[in-house]
Amino acid sequence: xxxxxxxxxxxxxxxxxxxxxxxxxxxxxxxxxxxxxxxxxxxxxxxxxxxxxxxxxxxxxxxxxxxxxxxxxxxxxxxxxxxxxxxxxxxxxxxxxxxxxxxxxxxxxxxxxxxxxxxxxxxxxxxxxxxxxxxxxxxxx
Ligand code: HEC
Numbered sequence: 001x002x003x004x005x006x007x008x009x010x011x012x013x014x015x016x017x018x019x020x021x022x023x024x025x026x027x028x029x030x031x032x033x034x035x036x037x038x039x040x041x042x043x044x045x046x047x048x049x050x051x052x053x054x055x056x057x058x059x060x061x062x063x064x065x066x067x068x069x070x071x072x073x074x075x076x077x078x079x080x081x082x083x084x085x086x087x088x089x090x091x092x093x094x095x096x097x098x099x100x101x102x103x104x105x106x107x108x109x110x111x112x113x114x115x116x117x118x119x120x121x122x123x124x125x126x127x128x129x130x131x132x133x134x135x136x137x138x139x140x141x
Pocket of ligand 1: 053056057058059060061067069070073074092095096099105106107110119127
């Protein structure tokens with residue numbers, strides 16, 4: 001009996017290590033998939049775009065902001081916290097382009113009080129191009 005176990009030991013070990021190996025590769029592959037899906041759905045916001053959003057838009061368009069309407073219509077926090085579905089992201093990015101094309105944001109009333117918050121032509125272009133490219137990337141998946 002004892003001898004039989006000794007003879008079988010290498011096979012048992014081989015079997016176990018095969019099992020462990022396939023298990024770990026499977027879990028690794030699974031993690032890869034999860035990571036890919038997160039990066040694909042996520043919006044990329046380059047530093048220069050973040051800077052403009054922060055300076056000129058974020059004050060009204062974040063979860064903590066006082067303006068109920070402004071944060072309900074466009075919440076910059078939700079671009080990256082997963083609260084906007086992919087469809088919603090596509091539509092919100094489209095709204096960003098629309099608002100900027102029409103020169104609606106920041107609102108004129110606000111700009112009379114804080115003229116330094118007006119977007120420069122370059123900033124507006126930067127935001128529009130960013131929103132368009134992210135929107136296309138999301139739709140193209
Ligand atoms: C002073 C506050 C304020 C600032 C600053 C501001 N917004 Fe807004 N934004 C609003 C308000 C209020 C609304 C809702 C307007 C309405 O529907 O009547 C709005 C609406 C929007 C919408 C949604 C439009 C729609 O129809 O769904 C987008 C997109 C938007 N803003 C983008 C921006 C961007 C981009 C910036 C920065 C360049 C910006 N906003 C800066 C107050 C602000």
